[in-house]
Amino acid sequence: MTTRRCRLICLLCLLACVASGCVEIVPGVGDSAIETSFAFTNFSMAQYAQLSIRRTGDDAFVTTPLLPPGATHRERFLDALGVGCPGQIDLRVALFERINDEVPIGLDDGEAVGEVPSAGGEFLNLPACGSVVVETLTIVNWDAPVGEGVVKIGQGTPLERVLRQLPDFDNRDGVWTFEGVDDALGDVMPEPRASAAQINGRVITADGTGLSDVGVLLRTRFRVRLNDEDPSNDPDAGFSAPIALTATDANGAFSFDRPAGGYRVEVFSDALLFRPAIIDVESPIDELVIIAEPLP
Amino acid sequence: MTKNKLHALIWCVVTGLAASVQSCVPVNPERDTLTAAVAISLDGSERTLAGNLASLGMLEAGQGLRIDARGDNARRVLLLREDDEREGVGIMVDGALANQPFDTVIGSAGRHFVFVDYDGNTGLFAQTATVSASLVDELPSRSVEQVVRVVFENNFLTDPGLFDPVDGVDADRAFLESIESVVRDEIVSSLRTIFADTPIRIISENEGTDEPLSILTYSPQRVIADQNDVNDAALPPADPSRPECQVRVIFGEVLPTGTEIDPGNRIPDDQAVVYVGSFQGRGASCLSSAVTSVRSIVLTLSQTGAHEIGHLVGLYHVEQIDLMNRSATLAFQRELDFARGQIQIDRLENGEIRSEIFPAIVQDPAVYFESIFSAE
Numbered sequence: 001m002t003t004r005r006c007r008l009i010c011l012l013c014l015l016a017c018v019a020s021g022c023v024e025i026v027p028g029v030g031d032s033a034i035e036t037s038f039a040f041t042n043f044s045m046a047q048y049a050q051l052s053i054r055r056t057g058d059d060a061f062v063t064t065p066l067l068p069p070g071a072t073h074r075e076r077f078l079d080a081l082g083v084g085c086p087g088q089i090d091l092r093v094a095l096f097e098r099i100n101d102e103v104p105i106g107l108d109d110g111e112a113v114g115e116v117p118s119a120g121g122e123f124l125n126l127p128a129c130g131s132v133v134v135e136t137l138t139i140v141n142w143d144a145p146v147g148e149g150v151v152k153i154g155q156g157t158p159l160e161r162v163l164r165q166l167p168d169f170d171n172r173d174g175v176w177t178f179e180g181v182d183d184a185l186g187d188v189m190p191e192p193r194a195s196a197a198q199i200n201g202r203v204i205t206a207d208g209t210g211l212s213d214v215g216v217l218l219r220t221r222f223r224v225r226l227n228d229e230d231p232s233n234d235p236d237a238g239f240s241a242p243i244a245l246t247a248t249d250a251n252g253a254f255s256f257d258r259p260a261g262g263y264r265v266e267v268f269s270d271a272l273l274f275r276p277a278i279i280d281v282e283s284p285i286d287e288l289v290i291i292a293e294p295l296p
Numbered sequence: 297m298t299k300n301k302l303h304a305l306i307w308c309v310v311t312g313l314a315a316s317v318q319s320c321v322p323v324n325p326e327r328d329t330l331t332a333a334v335a336i337s338l339d340g341s342e343r344t345l346a347g348n349l350a351s352l353g354m355l356e357a358g359q360g361l362r363i364d365a366r367g368d369n370a371r372r373v374l375l376l377r378e379d380d381e382r383e384g385v386g387i388m389v390d391g392a393l394a395n396q397p398f399d400t401v402i403g404s405a406g407r408h409f410v411f412v413d414y415d416g417n418t419g420l421f422a423q424t425a426t427v428s429a430s431l432v433d434e435l436p437s438r439s440v441e442q443v444v445r446v447v448f449e450n451n452f453l454t455d456p457g458l459f460d461p462v463d464g465v466d467a468d469r470a471f472l473e474s475i476e477s478v479v480r481d482e483i484v485s486s487l488r489t490i491f492a493d494t495p496i497r498i499i500s501e502n503e504g505t506d507e508p509l510s511i512l513t514y515s516p517q518r519v520i521a522d523q524n525d526v527n528d529a530a531l532p533p534a535d536p537s538r539p540e541c542q543v544r545v546i547f548g549e550v551l552p553t554g555t556e557i558d559p560g561n562r563i564p565d566d567q568a569v570v571y572v573g574s575f576q577g578r579g580a581s582c583l584s585s586a587v588t589s590v591r592s593i594v595l596t597l598s599q600t601g602a603h604e605i606g607h608l609v610g611l612y613h614v615e616q617i618d619l620m621n622r623s624a625t626l627a628f629q630r631e632l633d634f635a636r637g638q639i640q641i642d643r644l645e646n647g648e649i650r651s652e653i654f655p656a657i658v659q660d661p662a663v664y665f666e667s668i669f670s671a672e
Binding site: 037078138201204207275276279281283284285286287289290 | 485486587629
């Protein structure tokens with residue numbers, strides 16, 4: 001085939017791809033040339049979670065740090081697996097119970113968890129970049145009873161539609177579920193906890209003056225089900241009970257040390273109004289500015 | 297907070313964190329490796345290049361190089377060095393506008409390549425250029441840093457700025473006016489944080505410098521995109537169920553309009569603008585995540601400003617979630633980085649904006665800044 005004819009065919013392929021809206025390179029199991037990432041998020045209310053991941057066919061798994069509720073671990077596939085976008089992946093998700101579960105997480109020094117998983121599942125040959133390329137492959141551990149795991153993968157992307165065609169995802173929410181601990185995870189231990197990333201903020205007046213002694217509390221994001229519009233089964237998603245509490249200093253500044261992830265920050269005072277009093281954030285946050293004014 | 301606004305807020309968090317971002321951009325399969333590059337010798341002789349890539353072979357650190365790429369449809373020229381992380385991939389280390397020679401200094405030893413970027417309407421068959429390269433004894437001087445002055449036009453938050461022209465009331469305008477000073481200071485502070493470990497120095501309106509400086513202006517305007525605009529304008533429709541909100545606006549651009557990028561940071565006193573009014577919400581059905589809090593305002597406007605500064609020093613769009621993603625500064629309500637990514641080029645073809653990823657060309661701002669700025 002001449003170069004020109006080859007180019008013309010390539011051009012036609014591209015035009016067809018564009019017309020279809022979203023474009024894939026080559027369907028199948030092969031790796032993609034695009035460099036993408038994965039994000040593992042723990043939206044459980046109380047359990048800690050870690051993810052082990054490898055490219056299908058490779059020997060060793062790479063394991064994320066142990067994520068407290070609300071936390072997210074983001075990493076490029078190139079850094080984790082040595083490949084820009086793996087065609088298929090194997091996953092292991094292990095969940096661990098807290099030891100001091102009567103103490104709010106943010107006040108639990110050391111945040112100890114059990115030495116063995118309360119639940120753990122393995123999924124082999126999961127379609128990834130060989131089927132659909134997504135910039136960030138999300139793997140989200142949802143809230144579930146102790147001893148069970150519910151994991152949502154690729155939510156809101158074409159990959160979700162691909163996965164829903166698999167028997168393991170053929171359920172109402174298109175999630176991967178498991179009970180107990182898969183034999184493959186029998187000797188899994190909890191990894192070191194994810195390192196803290198600060199949530200910094202200031203409560204100030206409109207002219208920039210810091211306000212001291214304003215209460216600030218922190219909640220973590222959770223999710224139970226996909227549909228958040230059905231009031232008969234609430235809550236499907238939301239924010240936990242407070243996990244940490246602090247007050248602003250003389251400059252109006254406050255700070256929380258929690259792993260990067262999804263949180264709700266709330267400020268409160270008997271004498272002030274806030275714009276706004278509640279802010280949902282993805283940390284780390286360099287500076288969160290909250291404007292306050294005296295109650296009329 | 298109204299229920300709608302609360303839902304909008306939750307939606308932002310959920311989509312920003314829990315939902316994946318789909319790669320909706322075509323990949324050019326002919327451009328996913330450097331192996332197809334045409335070899336050219338460093339003797340100054342012209343070679344005809346049919347396509348984008350030419351190989352310069354091995355070059356040593358400290359060598360001076362002159363590159364001249366010309367063609368009716370050629371618009372930019374990039375110098376690439378073979379990537380350390382992946383085979384067949386080149387990492388951007390310098391660049392310039394096409395059709396004029398430019399000199400560069402090789403920063404690190406390795407195989408080097410020339411990439412020619414053509415005008416958007418150029419069909420594949422018209423992508424031809426003549427390229428020559430030669431070693432030079434006299435090394436070009438490079439600046440130690442790029443100074444960027446951040447300027448705020450009067451009433452940048454309210455005229456119209458972020459004031460909602462449908463549902464806004466006097467109290468909303470008064471509030472925006474009251475926080476203008478805070479927002480201004482926070483944006484400058486945020487930009488300084490973003491560029492803290494780079495050769496880009498952010499200064500405020502009140503600070504002076506003897507060095508040539510770029511200017512980033514925050515304008516209160518809301519700018520509707522022209523059908524032919526391919527700059528930082530056209531977000532793909534976010535919600536087709538609300539067509540009244542599907543207005544293509546320009547969030548920011550390098551000036552003069554159409555400049556897009558200064559490859560290699562060859563123009564030390566260029567300008568860019570962020571159109572604050574383009575972020576405004578319009579009534580109950582067209583809410584804007586940019587205005588839910590001071591934090592959102594600062595985050596959105598500072599990250600958009602950082603994006604435009606990236607273009608001022610020669611950074612391209614990338615497909616990865618990053619400050620140089622073409623939609624990231626509005627679509628993601630979290631702090632983003634300047635990180636490694638594969639460049640994405642937007643073209644206007646037959647009236648349609650088409651973005652294309654070049655998998656073989658990686659932009660890593662840390663490597664690029666180290667290459668185009670002098671260490672001393």
